[in-house]
Amino acid sequence: MIDVTALRALRSVAAHGTLARSAEDLGFTASAVSQQIKRLERQLGTEVLAPAGRGVVLTPAGQAVADSSPDVFQALERCLEAARSVAEGTPSGTIRLAAFSTGIRGLIAPMLPALARSCPDLSVRVLEQDPDQALQSLDSGTVDVAVVHDADGLPVTAPDSMTRELVHSDLGDVIMPEDHRLANLGRPLTSDDFTDVAWVTSPPGTVCHQWFWRVFAGATVTPDVHHLVDDFASQMALVDGGEVIALMPRLARPPLREGLVSVPLLRPPQREVHAVWRRSADASPAIRAVLAHLVSDS
Numbered sequence: 001m002i003d004v005t006a007l008r009a010l011r012s013v014a015a016h017g018t019l020a021r022s023a024e025d026l027g028f029t030a031s032a033v034s035q036q037i038k039r040l041e042r043q044l045g046t047e048v049l050a051p052a053g054r055g056v057v058l059t060p061a062g063q064a065v066a067d068s069s070p071d072v073f074q075a076l077e078r079c080l081e082a083a084r085s086v087a088e089g090t091p092s093g094t095i096r097l098a099a100f101s102t103g104i105r106g107l108i109a110p111m112l113p114a115l116a117r118s119c120p121d122l123s124v125r126v127l128e129q130d131p132d133q134a135l136q137s138l139d140s141g142t143v144d145v146a147v148v149h150d151a152d153g154l155p156v157t158a159p160d161s162m163t164r165e166l167v168h169s170d171l172g173d174v175i176m177p178e179d180h181r182l183a184n185l186g187r188p189l190t191s192d193d194f195t196d197v198a199w200v201t202s203p204p205g206t207v208c209h210q211w212f213w214r215v216f217a218g219a220t221v222t223p224d225v226h227h228l229v230d231d232f233a234s235q236m237a238l239v240d241g242g243e244v245i246a247l248m249p250r251l252a253r254p255p256l257r258e259g260l261v262s263v264p265l266l267r268p269p270q271r272e273v274h275a276v277w278r279r280s281a282d283a284s285p286a287i288r289a290v291l292a293h294l295v296s297d298s
Contacts, residue, residue: 004076006040007069009033010048010058012140014066018055025142040065070161073141074280091289092121098134099126099147103273106251107168108147111293119289131156138162138276145290146276149207156274163282167294168251168273172211173262175236175253176245188266191219200227200235200244211269212247236260 012022013033023030041047048062058066099108104126112124129137131148135158138146149170150156158164176183182193194216202208216223226244229235233254235246240257248262249271256262275294277287 002043002072003036003039004072006036006043007065007072008141009036010040010062010066011069011073012142013037013049013056014058014063015136015140017057025137025140027142070139074161074278077278077280078283090121091119091285093286094123094125095145095286095290096125096127096143097145097147097290098129098137098143100130100134100149101128102249102252103147103149104128106170107273107294115289115293118293119286122286122289124290135162135276138278141278144277144281144284145287147273147294148276149271149273156272156276158276161279162276163279164274164276165291165295166272167275167291170249170251170271170273171264171268172208172215172247172249172270173253173264173268174245175239175248175256175260175262177239177242178259178261180245182245183261183263188264190266191216191221194221194223196224198224198226198244200229200238200246201225202230202235203228206230207271208247208249208252211249211271214269215247215265215267 009022009026009028012025013019016022016025019030019033019037023033026033028036037049044061044065046061047059048065049056050059097108108124108126115122115124127137127143129146131146134143134146134148137143139159139162147167148156156164174182174189182189182197185193199212201212212223227235227238229238232246232248232252235248236254236257238244239246239260247269251273253262275291277284281287
């Protein structure tokens with residue numbers, strides 16, 4: 001009989017490429033992961049990993065086992081969820097939830113108190129991960145739900161073994177002092193309004209930097225960027241100084257300081273936020289409870 005924990009270790013190593021990264025993913029030591037792999041090799045009677053530089057690669061036998069492992073995990077999860085559903089469908093136990101940082105701040109943290117009141121036997125453990133990492137963790141079974149956003153307007157891609165549900169649409173607004181000349185036009189702003197305006201925006205390589213440049217796609221105005229700052233509280237502090245304005249996603253925006261206002265755009269950049277879970281857990285009362293609160297509080 002193949003040990004399920006050892007099989008999960010192989011699946012994680014296949015996803016991450018090294019024992020150290022797999023250990024971090026699973027919450028074990030690298031030595032413990034190595035021991036689990038050795039146990040699996042003894043059970044199979046063949047090697048499943050081979051060294052490759054500083055990492056490892058799967059042998060053909062190891063790849064065959066890893067490719068078959070999702071069916072094993074889904075069957076086990078269906079057994080577990082069937083048992084939970086029989087128990088009157090009461091949400092209980094622990095849900096491990098991975099999400100990006102502003103999703104934690106804007107969606108998950110606000111819904112946790114209401115979830116705790118309505119489901120006292122259910123606890124949630126939150127792990128901050130970028131969308132790609134969160135989907136890998138979901139696939140390897142180290143989390144139960146991943147809350148992810150699309151990448152610059154591109155749809156979230158998830159394998160057929162996963163289910164996803166739209167839980168929120170996030171828009172970008174312009175933050176500026178309340179006495180700024182653009183603050184009281186009484187209409188949404190366009191790129192043509194930003195002549196002779198200085199900006200603080202997120203650094204290149206971030207989704208919010210892509211959002212910023214999307215506002216000016218096809219525009220005749222070239223934005224005057226004074227500052228590149230990733231932290232939105234720091235951006236707001238610079239806006240508060242009166243020299244610059246900022247584009248901020250609503251989920252990421254800290255509470256507005258006194259004297260600042262949020263002004264909408266005519267064509268705001270937008271990202272969709274999805275909750276993703278394994279299809280084999282569709283019947284989970286705990287996951288359904290978390291989804292219900294995520295959607296109702298969004």
